[in-house]
Amino acid sequence: MxxxxxxxxLPDELDVFSLSPQAVPELxxxxxxxxxxxxxxxxxxxxxxxxxxxxxxxxxQSPAQEITIGFWNVQNLLDEFxxxxxxxxxxxxxxxxxxxxxxxxxxxxxxxADIIGLAEVENASILKRLVSGYLSxxxxxYYALLEGDDPRGIDCAIISRFPFLARSVDIPDxxxxxxxxxxxxxxxxxxxxxxxxxSRRDGNNEDVRFSCAKASATCVKEIITSYEGRxxxxxxxxxxxxxxxxxxxxxxxxxGLTNTMLSIPEDARxxxxxxxxxxxxxxxxCFDQILxxxxxxxxxxxxxxxxxxxxxxxxxxDRRAFNGVKIPLPIDDYNERIGYSDHFPVVATFELVQP
Numbered sequence: 001m002x003x004x005x006x007x008x009x010l011p012d013e014l015d016v017f018s019l020s021p022q023a024v025p026e027l028x029x030x031x032x033x034x035x036x037x038x039x040x041x042x043x044x045x046x047x048x049x050x051x052x053x054x055x056x057x058x059x060x061q062s063p064a065q066e067i068t069i070g071f072w073n074v075q076n077l078l079d080e081f082x083x084x085x086x087x088x089x090x091x092x093x094x095x096x097x098x099x100x101x102x103x104x105x106x107x108x109x110x111x112x113a114d115i116i117g118l119a120e121v122e123n124a125s126i127l128k129r130l131v132s133g134y135l136s137x138x139x140x141x142y143y144a145l146l147e148g149d150d151p152r153g154i155d156c157a158i159i160s161r162f163p164f165l166a167r168s169v170d171i172p173d174x175x176x177x178x179x180x181x182x183x184x185x186x187x188x189x190x191x192x193x194x195x196x197x198x199s200r201r202d203g204n205n206e207d208v209r210f211s212c213a214k215a216s217a218t219c220v221k222e223i224i225t226s227y228e229g230r231x232x233x234x235x236x237x238x239x240x241x242x243x244x245x246x247x248x249x250x251x252x253x254x255x256g257l258t259n260t261m262l263s264i265p266e267d268a269r270x271x272x273x274x275x276x277x278x279x280x281x282x283x284x285x286c287f288d289q290i291l292x293x294x295x296x297x298x299x300x301x302x303x304x305x306x307x308x309x310x311x312x313x314x315x316x317x318d319r320r321a322f323n324g325v326k327i328p329l330p331i332d333d334y335n336e337r338i339g340y341s342d343h344f345p346v347v348a349t350f351e352l353v354q355p
Contacts, residue, residue, distance in 0.1 A: 007163055068112070070345055079097055080093060101133070110310070117237040119239045142162065142163050143160065192234075258293075270284035271288040275322070
């Protein structure tokens with residue numbers, strides 16, 4: 001991992017360069033103390049001394065701040081332009097794109113996470129339209145999308161209220177790479193890795209998703225550790241297209257990752273519904289998940305507190321019933337309707353501890 005892309009700060013262009021770990025942009029915790037203009041020099045010095053002592057006491061107490069890290073598969077955030085380089089590019093009308101951007105922003109504002117991984121975003125241009133226009137007042141000044149080779153052009157992306165560096169890590173047999181984002185707080189790094197594994201369409205593709213699991217584990221345990229020269233906190237978020245009970249996710253647990261979705265009761269952790277015509281039943285699956293390594297679970301800088309599925313009322317289709325039972329599914333695309341998504345977002349809360 002020798003080259004990173006800077007998380008784009010609006011309105012600058014992306015820049016790719018080699019970077020040493022010591023040069024990474026950081027999150028800063030600032031303490032300010034008001035001083036009156038009429039204060040004498042002696043009182044000013046005394047005030048500065050008191051402020052310094054107070055700051056030292058605060059540092060010794062290692063106050064913690066909360067930071068939230070989320071993920072959402074936005075389902076087809078695609079633009080209105082035809083891309084001849086994409087074999088299966090989908091083109092939407094300008095009005096449909098505007099409606100989708102508005103609905104995506106509505107969900108993201110309600111989620112209100114500090115860092116959000118996204119799936120199914122076509123390109124950096126439409127991502128910029130989302131954050132600089134529809135989310136311009138919500139603090140998401142940094143974002144990145146690293147183009148993959150998906151024939152539909154759907155990529156992983158990340159938006160953040162904090163600066164970061166980003167790069168991609170290849171997954172064999174999958175055109176969508178891992179998006180690896182490096183953050184730092186007071187010189188201590190932590191990572192958010194965004195993934196979107198192979199879907200279950202056109203066959204189950206279980207072997208491909210297991211390959212995705214191996215690549216994800218290698219990224220967390222070997223690539224990042226090798227780059228940093230030590231183990232650092234890593235949060236793996238994404239649409240895995242597998243549940244915590246499938247072998248791919250169990251493999252990640254065997255590799256030392258904790259699946260935070262297991263902290264949620266099984267009947268409440270689902271993020272997507274799929275109508276199983278063979279069994280005439282609605283399958284409710286937990287495909288969207290947040291996993292953490294030991295350093296993110298109870299580390300010196302990042303400490304996991306809780307995880308939840310975010311289901312805002314405006315996103316729920318309360319008119320859909322299956323076998324006489326109403327299920328609070330998300331309002332997704334249907335015929336000409338532009339929905340929110342077929343996935344609910346997930347979000348985890350961490351303590352960000354000042355050393």
